[in-house]
Amino acid sequence: xxxxxxxxxxxGSSSDGRGLLARGLGRYVPYATAAVVLALVALLFAxxxxxxxxxxxAIAGLGYVLAQTVLSVVIEGRRRAVDRLVTALVYAAFMAAxxxxxxxxxxxxxxxxxxxxxxxxxxxxxxxxxxEHGGGIYHAIVGTLIQVxxxxxxxxxxxxxxxxxxxxxxxxRRFARVVNLFVDVMTxxxxxxxxxxxxxxxxxxxxxxxxxxxxxxxxxxxxxPLVIRSAExxxxxxxxxxxxxxxxxGAPKWRTITxxxxxxxxxGVVTGVMLAVARIAGETAxxxxxxxxxxxxxxxxxxxxxxQRPQESLPTLIFEQFGVAAGNTDAPPFQRAxxxxxxxxxxxxxxxxMARLVARFARTAR
Amino acid sequence: MTEPRQGTAKQDxxxxxxxxxxxxxxxxxxxxxxxxxxxxxxxxxxGDYEAVRDVTMAIGRRQITAMIGPSGxxxxxxxxxxxxxxxxxxxxxxxxxITYHGEDLYAPEVDAIEVRRRIGMVFQKPNxxxxxxxxxxxxxxxxxxxxxxxxxxxxxxxxxxxLWDEVKDKLKESGLSxxxxxxxxxxxxxxxxxxxxxxxMDEPCSxxxxxxxxxxxxxxxxxxxxxxxxxxxxxxxxAARVSDRTAFFTADVDDQGVRHGRLVExxxxxxxxxxxxxxxxxxxxxxxxx
Ligand SMILES: Nc1ncnc2c1ncn2[C@@H]1O[C@H](COP(=O)(O)OP(=O)(O)OP(=O)(O)O)[C@@H](O)[C@H]1O
Ligand SMILES: [Mg+2]
Numbered sequence: 001x002x003x004x005x006x007x008x009x010x011x012g013s014s015s016d017g018r019g020l021l022a023r024g025l026g027r028y029v030p031y032a033t034a035a036v037v038l039a040l041v042a043l044l045f046a047x048x049x050x051x052x053x054x055x056x057x058a059i060a061g062l063g064y065v066l067a068q069t070v071l072s073v074v075i076e077g078r079r080r081a082v083d084r085l086v087t088a089l090v091y092a093a094f095m096a097a098x099x100x101x102x103x104x105x106x107x108x109x110x111x112x113x114x115x116x117x118x119x120x121x122x123x124x125x126x127x128x129x130x131x132e133h134g135g136g137i138y139h140a141i142v143g144t145l146i147q148v149x150x151x152x153x154x155x156x157x158x159x160x161x162x163x164x165x166x167x168x169x170x171x172x173r174r175f176a177r178v179v180n181l182f183v184d185v186m187t188x189x190x191x192x193x194x195x196x197x198x199x200x201x202x203x204x205x206x207x208x209x210x211x212x213x214x215x216x217x218x219x220x221x222x223x224x225p226l227v228i229r230s231a232e233x234x235x236x237x238x239x240x241x242x243x244x245x246x247x248x249x250g251a252p253k254w255r256t257i258t259x260x261x262x263x264x265x266x267x268g269v270v271t272g273v274m275l276a277v278a279r280i281a282g283e284t285a286x287x288x289x290x291x292x293x294x295x296x297x298x299x300x301x302x303x304x305x306x307x308q309r310p311q312e313s314l315p316t317l318i319f320e321q322f323g324v325a326a327g328n329t330d331a332p333p334f335q336r337a338x339x340x341x342x343x344x345x346x347x348x349x350x351x352x353x354m355a356r357l358v359a360r361f362a363r364t365a366r
Numbered sequence: 367m368t369e370p371r372q373g374t375a376k377q378d379x380x381x382x383x384x385x386x387x388x389x390x391x392x393x394x395x396x397x398x399x400x401x402x403x404x405x406x407x408x409x410x411x412x413g414d415y416e417a418v419r420d421v422t423m424a425i426g427r428r429q430i431t432a433m434i435g436p437s438g439x440x441x442x443x444x445x446x447x448x449x450x451x452x453x454x455x456x457x458x459x460x461x462x463x464i465t466y467h468g469e470d471l472y473a474p475e476v477d478a479i480e481v482r483r484r485i486g487m488v489f490q491k492p493n494x495x496x497x498x499x500x501x502x503x504x505x506x507x508x509x510x511x512x513x514x515x516x517x518x519x520x521x522x523x524x525x526x527x528x529l530w531d532e533v534k535d536k537l538k539e540s541g542l543s544x545x546x547x548x549x550x551x552x553x554x555x556x557x558x559x560x561x562x563x564x565x566x567m568d569e570p571c572s573x574x575x576x577x578x579x580x581x582x583x584x585x586x587x588x589x590x591x592x593x594x595x596x597x598x599x600x601x602x603x604x605a606a607r608v609s610d611r612t613a614f615f616t617a618d619v620d621d622q623g624v625r626h627g628r629l630v631e632x633x634x635x636x637x638x639x640x641x642x643x644x645x646x647x648x649x650x651x652x653x654x655x656x
Contacts, residue, residue, distance in 0.1 A: 171456055241493035245553070247454060249506035249560055250483030259505070264496050 025075060033071060037063045061092065105345070112342030115335050121343070125295040125317075130324045133332045137340045139297040143311035144347070146301050147212050147291075148281050151219035156273045158220075159227025163269075166228070167235040168257055186225040194221045195286025203290070209304030210292050212311035216301060218286035223276045230272025234265040267362020274355035278348045284315035293320050314344045398611075400427040402564060402594045403448060407462035410443050410452065417443050418627040420462070423613055425564075430586060430595045432605035432635065435615030436650065440627025441598040444615070445566050447471075448596065449485035450478040483510055486557035490569040492549035494541030494556070499533050502541040502552055506560035519559055527555035528585050547578025554585065558593075565589065567597040571604065583608050602651060605635065612638040614647045 041060045045051060050059075065088045072081035120136040128135030162179065170176025198218045202208050238261050246256040262269070293316060294309040304310040318337045325334035403425040410418040418440035425431050425448075433441045443452070450471065452458040464471040471481060494502050503520040512519065520537070524530040529551045533544070541552055550570060557565055567586075571579040579601075586595060586608050599605050605612050613632040617625045631638060631647045642648045 239493070241489060241491060242495060244451065244454070244487075244489065245493045245495065245556075246505070246509075248449065248451065248482055248487035248489075249509060249556065250479050251505075251509040252479050255509055259509070260495055 025072060029071065030068065033067050034064055037067055065089075065092075108338060108342050108345055111335065111338035113339075115339035116342060120339060124297045126297070128295070130321065130333045130336070131331065135336075137314065137317055137336070137343060139294065140312045140314045140317040140340060141343065141347075142297060142299060143212055143291070143294075143313040144281060144315075144344070146299070146311065147216045147219060147287075147313055148277060150213065150216035150301055151223055151280060152273070152277050154216070154220040155223040155227055155276070159224050159273070159276075160231045160269060162224075162228045163231035163235055164257060164262075166232050168253070168261065183225045183228050186221070187229070190285075191218070191222050191283055192285035192289075194218045195289040197221075198286065199289050210290055210310045211304035212291060212298070212301030212313075214290040214304070215287045215311075215313065218290055219280045219283055222283055222286070223280045226276035226279060227273055230276065231265075231269045234268030234272060235261060237268065238264045267359050270362070271355045271359040274351055274358065278351040278355070281348050281351065282315060282344055284319060287313050287316050288319060291316055314340055314347075318344070398424055398426050401425060402427045402467065404465045404468075405444075405462070406464075408444070408447065408464060409461045410440065410447060411457075411459050411461070412455065413457040415624070416626055418615075419618075421629045423629060423632045425594065425596060426611065427594055428590060428592070429610040430590050430597060430608050432609035432612045433596065433598045433615060434600070434602060434605050434612060434650075435627075435630075436617065437600075438625070438627075439615040439617040441615055442568050443627065444629075445568055445596060445598050446487075448564065448566055449482050449487055451482075451487065453478050483560060484562050485564040485566060486560060486562035487566040488550070488553050488557055488568070488570045490572055492546055492553050492573065494544070494549050494552050496540065496542055498538050499541050499544070499552060500537040503556050503559045506556060510560060523555040523559035526558050526589065527551045528581060528588075529555055545578075547574050547581065550574060550578070550582060551585065554582070554589075558589070562593070564594040564596065567595065569598055569600060572600060579604070602639075606639050609635045611635055614638060614642075614644075614650065616646055616650070 038060055041056065041063055044059070045056060050056075065085065068088065069081050069085050072084050119134075121141070122138050123136035124139035125135040125137075126139075162183075166176055166179060170179070195218050198214055198221070202214050202217060203210060208214065242260050242264060243256055246260045247253075251259070291310050291313055294312040296309070298308070298311045300308070301311055318340045321333040321337040321340065325331045325337065328334060401424045405421055405423045405425075408418065408421040409416055421444055433445065435441055446452045447460055447464060448471075452460070460472060466481070466485075470476070495505060497505070500520055503523050504516045507516060507519050521530060521534075524533060529548060532548060533539075533552075536543075541549065544552060550573070554565075554570070571582055574582070583604065586597070589595060597605075597608065611633065612635040614630045615627055616630050617627050619625055631642060631644045633643075638647060639651060642651060
């Protein structure tokens, strides 16, 4: 086969292979098609009793894909037409998948933004009538940050050490298989069950009070399998070549792990931990059982006596305010719930962002 | 498409026979009076599989010993016995005896980590750590408790590995930023830095181009002044060029149809390449194998 056989379209063709706009239909035909379809659908909506944004988008989208396919079959032939059709379907699937996410963000911002101001972020609900405007969620932010930090301090080292055991020492040992099974089971346990477990073990059996700490314990258990699995994957990605190189230089096993394996996997491990943190920051079910409701600022996660109610947290505050609103969607508590949700989402978003930055930094640092 | 192929084939036919690469003309054949390793009836097992059977050979001090043979005949397996790297593979074990300066390498009281500090290894694929060039070299000394004078150790190792001039201005850059050939010399420098007595090399040039290969071969001649080198290679010209002694391995099929690696012939490189005593060696060297 010669080279010239492969180069067929000498003019007006793009070589990047995507060619959605370039070949056959040319650059402007798809846009023109879209404009025509839009106009026709608009006419249709004006002329009949069809209405509403969702149905407009659906009909216009369908019409465009149809028109494009027909045009493409006629002008470009079957192969390109199928190509375009599949591409369109893939894009449509993507948009369908992204839609709920976008809607969640949109609603939360739209409903939540009104109440979020400096007062809201720096005041508690102490001596504020939740049915009226005023007060803030500072106490819940403090509680969530402290509980999540506590849970991470417990779960991250334990999880990373377990992952090290599984990857570096486990190798086909029976105990490693047992650990693996446990991690799998833990991943599948619903968080409300974890909450019940801590409630029974920590509060009923050991006799402690409800507290931020009790909540953090449950969060740590939810977090643990996530950390183990992500760290395990990252450690397995470290090539054996590097381990062998270290051993061949007379490094003992622990030294190889601390000085070669962990630093090499560090970026990924940290990213995994932070994503797990982001995941538990919004965890609600166990906190409802273990932390309870408090209107005041409480820095002490151990607090949980009669006089000292346990720490509030963002998820429980949202739940509480939603309950107080009792279905009245215009009431201040309902708005407060949305605003707290917005703050929670932003908090989690920041954590995920930090995880990405850490990952990127670690990659370039090599 | 077919033309370049013919070209290559033709080149191969025109190439001078392997014997022309022998280095004896300028080095003289060394004896085996001063040995580092004595291997006696060594067999290596992976689980129940006996990968190598009954190897007996002696490795001369400050000599370059080459191990050649077809793929899968157990060259790497034997090489990794010399610094007990096989300990790291679950299920791997040895029978027979390897002595290092008269001491049994596999005696229960021998510390494998101590063994690896004296017997360094360079691998087939360059495997620098994702650390700076400096830290790559300093890693071994640091692990072995050296804290002072690291700068000098790093410079000396890089000079010995003929890499100093290329990297002296970028010691802080990642070892992975170097070319493949430079990375392999970095790995050699890293091994030299722990001042081992022996350097084991498992196909150190197989991932490199001819120029980088030539550099490393030159380097090995220099290193043989101070170190004992054992090299596994698939390149017979390389074995002829660099080594003093050559061990030819092959794989036999036993009664049960299981393949075991065996040492067929072990002799001065000149002997192996000019007047091999075994038919299989001759066939392999002249390219009639398989
Ligand atoms: N880790 C291992 N577990 C089980 N069997 C192994 C292992 N490593 C090697 N073997 C087997 O031992 C035999 C010898 O392998 P070895 O790697 O020593 O060959 P080699 O001569 O180095 O081959 P090559 O030239 O291809 O590198 C082979 O049959 C191989 O399948
Ligand atoms: Mg090999």
